[in-house]
Each structure stands twice: as structure tokens, then as C-alpha cells.
Amino acid sequence: QKEVEQNSGPLSVPEGAIASLNCTYSDRGSQSFFWYRQYSGKSPELIMFIYSNGDKEDGRFTAQLNKASQYVSLLIRDSQPSDSATYLCAARTGGGNKLTFGTGTQLKVEL
Amino acid sequence: DADVTQTPRNRITKTGKRIMLECSQTKGHDRMYWYRQDPGLGLRLIYYSFDVKDINKGEISDGYSVSRQAQAKFSLSLESAIPNQTALYFCATGGTGTYNEQFFGPGTRLTVL
Numbered sequence: 745q746k747e748v749e750q751n752s753g754p755l756s757v758p759e760g761a762i763a764s765l766n767c768t769y770s771d772r773g774s775q776s777f778f779w780y781r782q783y784s785g786k787s788p789e790l791i792m793f794i795y796s797n798g799d800k801e802d803g804r805f806t807a808q809l810n811k812a813s814q815y816v817s818l819l820i821r822d823s824q825p826s827d828s829a830t831y832l833c834a835a836r837t838g839g840g841n842k843l844t845f846g847t848g849t850q851l852k853v854e855l
Numbered sequence: 856d857a858d859v860t861q862t863p864r865n866r867i868t869k870t871g872k873r874i875m876l877e878c879s880q881t882k883g884h885d886r887m888y889w890y891r892q893d894p895g896l897g898l899r900l901i902y903y904s905f906d907v908k909d910i911n912k913g914e915i916s917d918g919y920s921v922s923r924q925a926q927a928k929f930s931l932s933l934e935s936a937i938p939n940q941t942a943l944y945f946c947a948t949g950g951t952g953t954y955n956e957q958f959f960g961p962g963t964r965l966t967v968l
Contacts, residue, residue, distance in 0.1 A: 776954045787945055787959040788898070795954060832898070836955050843957055847897035
């Protein structure tokens with residue numbers, strides 16, 4: 745079992761809809777979680793991190809963390825074609841020294 | 856100027872050649888990391904360093920070595936490149952703050968023939 749798991753997708757949503765991206769993790773000691781956006785051929789770009797149970801909002805993005813169920817999600821409201829990318833979930837593991845990444849979910853926002 | 860730079864950006868080489876990938880940063884971060892990315896396998900950690908005197912192996916260090924020449928510079932070497940080392944390589948930096956977020960360089964696309 746991978747430490748951080750994501751559905752590879754692709755997840756297709758129409759423009760203007762809410763995209764919901766999910767991630768589960770196996771290490772209960774993980775303390776903080778990160779969402780990166782990666783366009784094809786480009787480097788990962790940090791868009792949000794969360795460390796407390798509940799929701800954290802930043803513009804059109806909301807990260808949600810449920811430590812009891814060991815999942816993290818990212819909601820993107822009013823999805824735009826420019827949001828089409830692969831979204832990587834990462835967890836801080838190994839006593840806090842490293843990030844472990846999921847394999848990413850490809851999001852396609854269709855006109 | 857970019858905070859994290861990598862050179863070269865693209866490299867094609869032959870099996871058995873020695874290759875060095877270089878990373879420099881101006882973010883003032885102590886922690887630096889090397890990852891490779893392969894389709895379907897995601898980002899995998901090769902080596903990481905928390906300061907000039909601290910080097911640690913990641914999950915896939917075999918066939919690779921690193922050098923931390925200064926706080927701002929971290930190089931990855933492939934002593935004898937093989938075709939299954941063809942991948943996208945990323946350098947990342949991170950501070951020592953509470954959340955350990957990492958920031959990535961633009962990547963090096965390496966092809967070993």
C-alpha cells in the first residue's frame with residue numbers, strides 16, 4: 745500500500761463547476777498536508793497546505809482534512825480551463841523530515 | 856530571477872556516461888532535495904540534505920550520488936547512466952519552519968540512450 749494514494753483520473757468537470765480531488769494517507773503520524781498543481785512538462789507549484797482538521801479556504805480553493813478518516817481533499821470552485829493540470833497530494837512524514845507524494849490526479853476542465 | 860534554478864534543462868546522453876545535474880537557490884533555505892518523476896510513479900525522493908554537512912538517502916538512491924557544495928548548491932550525479940534513469944528530475948528547497956513546505960525548480964529532462 746502506498747503511503748499517499750490518489751485516483752489518477754482523469755477527472756473531467758465542466759467550466760464553472762466544483763472539482764473535488766481526494767487523497768488518502770496511511771501514516772497516522774503525518775502532520776501536515778500539501779496540494780501541488782503541475783502543468784504538463786512543468787514543475788509542481790504549491791497551492792495550499794493544511795495541518796488542522798476541518799477546512800482551509802484560499803480564493804477558489806478549499807482544502808479539507810479529516811485525520812480520523814485519514815483523508816485530505818481539495819475543492820476548486822468555479823473551475824476554469826486554466827485549472828486543467830495534475831494535482832499532487834503530499835504528506836509530511838518520516839518524523840517531519842520529508843514529503844511523500846501521491847501519484848497525482850489529472851483534472852480536465854471542459855468548456 | 857527564479858528562486859530555484861536547475862542546469863541543464865534538457866540532456867541526452869549515452870549509457871555509461873557520467874552526468875551531473877546542478878541546482879542553485881536564492882531562497883536562503885537550508886534543506887534541499889532531489890526527486891525524479893516517472894509517468895505513473897509520481898515523485899520519488901533520491902537524496903536530501905538539511906545542511907552542508909548533512910546528506911541523506913531517499914527511497915531510490917542506488918545509482919546516484921550527491922554533493923552539497925554550499926548552502927545554495929546541491930548537485931546530483933549519475934556515475935554511469937543507464938536507460939532506466941531516463942526521467943524528469945526536480946530539485947526542491949525547503950525551510951525549517953513548522954510546515955516543511957517545499958518549492959521546486961523547473962526540472963531537468965534527462966534521456967539516457
